[in-house]
Amino acid sequence: MIIEGGIVYDPINGVLGEEMDVSIEDGRVVEESRDGEKIDARGMLVLPGGVDAHAHIAGAKVNTGRIMRPEDGRRGTEARTKLLRPSTGYTVPNCYAIGYRYARLGYTTAFEAATPILEARHTHEELEEIPIVDKGALTLFGNNWEVLECVRDGDLDKLAAFLAWGLRASRGYGVKVVNPGGGEAWGYGGNVKGIDDPVPNFDVTAREIIRYLMRANEALRLPHSVHLHTNNLGKPGNYETTLATLRAVEDIASSRDRQVLHVTHMQFSAYGGTGWRDFESKAPEIADYFNRHEQFTMDMGQLIFGSATTMTADAPLEYGNARLLKAKWSNHDIELEESSGVVPLVYGRKNPINAIQWAIGLELALLTEDPWQMIMTTDHPNGGPFVNYPEVVALLMSRAKREEELATLHDLASKRSSLPSIEREMDWNDIAIVTRAGPARILGLAEKGHLGVGADGDVSIYDINPEKVDPSKEHEEVKAALAGAKYAIKGGEVVVRDGEVVAVPQGRTYWVDASVPEDAAARVKADLVEKFAKYYSIQMSNYMVQDAYVTRPRVIRAGVI
C-alpha cells in the first residue's frame, strides 16, 4: 500500500508537515512499496495511528459500569450490520463499540489503565472482544500484600521478582499504582492521608511503596515506567501531595531512554484550596515542576461536560463521590490485592467545581512546555468518553474555542484558573506528539506512534489540510475531521474509510515477560504458596491467566538477566 501525497506529521522521525508518501508492506512501514493499494492522501493530514495510553476499557470495573448503568447502554445504540456487531453505550460502551469508535477516530492502539491480577482473566476476555486496536493492560501492584511485605522488609530483589511474576500471571504490560496503601486501608474502610501516612497492619507508607516499585521497575528494565495515580486524588489541596510525591522520587534514575515516572490524569491531582468553597487550580505549579524536571511525564485527564462514569481502583475516592453526589455506587475489593469503585455522574458547565476542573486539564497541557511530557487523555470514562478526543484537540489548538467555552461556564473557571490568560495554541506537531508519538514513547512501544521504516503500518488520514486550515480559527473543522477519519489503517489494512468501519481484524495484546534470577523467583514462590494456602480463596494453580485468554500475544521481553 502507498499513501500518496499526504501532509505527514511524524515527530519521532522529525517529519513536521512534509508532503510525502508512506509505504506499507506486510503490515510494516517500508521505504517503498512495489505495488498494492494506492491511497490518495493529497491535501490531507497524515498521522501515525493514535495511541491511547490510559483508558478504562476492559475488565471487572468496566463491566460493573455497564451492568449498573443500563441507562447508559441506551445511549449510542447502533444496530448490527453485515460486518459489525451491535454497539451500545456512551460512557461504558460494549466491547465492539470500543473498537469501532477508536478506529473511527483513527486510534489503533489502546491500553487498559488498570487490571488487578486476580481478575486479569476477565480483563483479557474483554480485550479479546475489542476489535481492531492493538492493546495491553497495566497491572495493579500498589496495594498488593506481597508488595507491601517486600517494601516493609526492604527486599528489592524479591519485589522485582514478584513484579515479573505478577506481570506474567496477569499478562500485563506495566506497573500500575493507584492510591498506594490507601487501597489496602480501604479493606477496613480507611484510606491514607498522604504519602507518609502508614498503612494499617503493614507499617509501610505510600512514599516507600512508590519508591520501591519504581526501583524494582527500573531494575527489571521494563519498557514502561511506573504509572501512578496519586494519593489524595480528587481532594482540594492535593497538589501538595502530588509535588511531595514527585520530590520523593527525584533521585531515582530511569534504566531506559524514557521517563522514570508517569503520573496519570493529572487534572484530578492538581487542586488547590482547602475545601470546595476555595477550590482552585494549581496547574501552573504542577506544570512548572514538570518544566524543570524532564524525567516525569503525565496525561491530562480532561473533563468533558455531560455524562461520565467514574471508575477507578481508588475505592475510597469513589465512596466519597457517591456520598457527595448521592449517586449509585458500586465497590469491589479484591482479596490481597486492590479495591475499586464505580460511580456515574454528570459534569455540568454551571457547576463551579466542574468548570474549574475542565480548565485545569487544559492548563496542564498548555503550560507544560515540552509536549513530549504530556499525553492527551480524558481518563475515559472518568473525565469523559474517548469519543470526545476531537473536542479536546480542538480546545488545545484554539484559544478562540477555549474563550467561547469559558463564556458558557460558571465564571469560577476563569477566576480560579489561569486558562483565560494562556495564549498558547498547539500545532499539529504538538498534537501528533500528545496523541501518538508521546504515548508510544512513554509506554515504550517501539513500533508505534511513528512512520519510520519498521514501524507498524498504523496510519490515520484526516480530511483536513493543515496547510490551508487554521486550527485556531476553524476549530469546528478540526473537530469534525478528527471525529471520523478519512482512512484508518491498521497493520497495512484499511479498517475505516470515510468515517465508517470497513474491516474488523483482531489486534494483538502486548504483555511483558520479565526474567529474574532463580533464587529471587523461588523466594517469591515460597511466599505465594503460603498466601494461597492461607489467604486466597482459590488455588494457586488456577490463578494465572492461561494462554487461551491471550490468543494474539505480542510479548516484550525484559528483566534483570
Added chain:
Amino acid sequence: MEAKTSPEFFKAASFCALSEEDYDALGISGEGNVLVRTEFGEIVVSAKKDEGLPPGVIFIPMGPWANAVVGRKTGGCGTPQFKGEKVEVERTKMPVMEIRELFADMKKQGGDRS
C-alpha cells in the same frame, strides 16, 4: 440437583414441609399427602413436619411441584413471585405425581411446525 428424573430428585422436590402445629391440625398421620392450592393451580405433595417453620408458613422446594401453584405474572420486573404466595392446604389421599406424570399431556401436538 441435575438428575431430575431420578428417585432422589423426586424425594427432594415433591414434599411440603409444615410446622408441627399445622401438620397436627391437618390430621395427617404417619406418611400422608397434602393438596396445596393457590389461585394458579393445585398440587399433591407428601407432607413433612419441620420444626423450623412457624405456623401458617409451608415450604416446598424449588421444582415442578412447587411451580404448579406459582403464577406467571412478573409484576413488571421479569421474575415471577415464587415465594410468599397465599396457599390453602388440606389433607388428601391422592397420590403424588411422578415427574413424568406432571408433564404428561402438556406438550401440544404439532409444536414443531418446521
Added chain:
Amino acid sequence: MIIEDVLCPFCGCLCDDIKVEVEEGRIVGVKRACRLGSSKIRGHERIRAPMVRRDGELFETTYDEAYDRAARILKGAKRPLLYGWCSTVCETAKKGILLAEVVGGVIDSTATVCHGPSIIGIEEKGLSGSTLGQVKNRADLIIFWGANPVEAHPRHTMRYSSNSTGMFTPEGRRGRKVIVVDVRKTRTAKNADKFILIRPGTDYEVISALRMIVKGKGDLIPETVAGVDKADLEETAGMMKAAKFGSILFGLGMTHSRGRYKNVDNALSLVADLNGFTKFVVMAMRGHYNVAGFGQVCAWETGYPMAVDLSRGAPYFNPGETAACDLLGRRETDAMMVVAADPASNFPRETVEAMAEIPVIQVDPFPNPTTFLADVVIPTAVCGIEAEGTAYRMDGLSLRMKKVIDSGLPTDEEVVENILDRVRRLADDN
C-alpha cells in the same frame, strides 16, 4: 490418576480445589466436593443421542439432522427465545449471543428467575461488594438473608464465610457473629448466633426499619415490624455497626418474595448506609455455577446482562417486557432454544404451558422435564468435566474449568456454533 484443583461445575461457589480420580477414562473418585458437586462430577443419567419429535414421540437421530431441525425452527420463528446458559461456560454464551443476533431473537438467562431482581437492584443503587476472599480474611459479621447455604452452597461457610479462617480472622467461627434472617429456621439458621424470623414478603419493611435504626431514627419505629420485635432489630443494627467488617449474603428469599428487586434495592441501600459507619459488603449468592458468567459476557457484548431483545438488530433491555417469563407469559415467543437449563422445572406451570405450545430445542447433557417438551434434543459434553471453558464465581471472579475426561460428545459451544452455521446457510439459500 488423581487430577488436582478441578473446578466443580455445580453452584456459585465454584470450588476449585476438587480432586478427581480418573481411571481408564472414567471418573472413579471425587474428593472435597460437597454431595451436590460430587453427584454431578460422578455423573448420572445422560441423554444418549440426539432426538427429534415426530407425532408426539422423541426418536433418536443424528447430530446432523438435529442441527438442521434446530436451525429451521429458529430461522422460521418470528420471535425466538434463546434461554438458559447458567450451567455452561462463557464460550457457549458468546456463540449464543451471536446466534440470537443472527436470528433476531431474545436472549435471556436463568437469572431472570433467580437473581434477576438483584441485577435490577444493582441498576438502581450499585453494589458495595468484594471477592469472597475478603469475607474470609476480614469479616467478623456474616448475615445470611433469605439464603440457606448449608443446603444450597454447602462448602460456602467453610471456604469463604462463617467457618473460614484468614489473615485477620484466625479464630474462624469463634471470632465471628453469624445472623440469619429467614421465614423459617433453616439448617443454616441453627448454626447462627442470632436468628430473625420474618413473615414472608416483609423483607422490605424489616430492611427499612434497620436502615432507620442505623441512621439514628429508631424512635420512629413501632414496637414490632412485620412481627419482629424492635429490640431484635436494635440488637441487629447494633451488631452491624459494631462490626469491623460486616457482610450480607442474600439469596432467593429476597429476590423471589413480594417486592423482588425492591427488596434488593433496599438491602443494597442498607449496606451503603452502613458504610458510613463501618466497612460493609453485600453479595448475591448466585445459584448455578456460571449464571454470573453469562451476565458478564452478555454485558460486555450487548451492554446488558440478561433479557436482551436483539430482534431489531440493536440490543434492547427491559425486564418486565423482555425476560423469558414475560415473553412466554404473553405468548409472544414462537420458538425456544434452551441451553444448559431446565425451565420446565423452574418456571411457573402456567409459563411452562406456554412453552409446551411452541417448538423447543434443548441442548443439555442431562434429561430433565424440559426434555419432555422438547422437539429437538441435543446431548453435549458436561462443561467442567468433559469440556474446558471459563466460568464466573458468585463474586465475579473468573476461573478456567478443566476437562478431566473425554466424552466423545460435542461441547455446548460446538453445538451452538453448528446451529448458527446452518442458520446462516439457510439465510444464504434464500
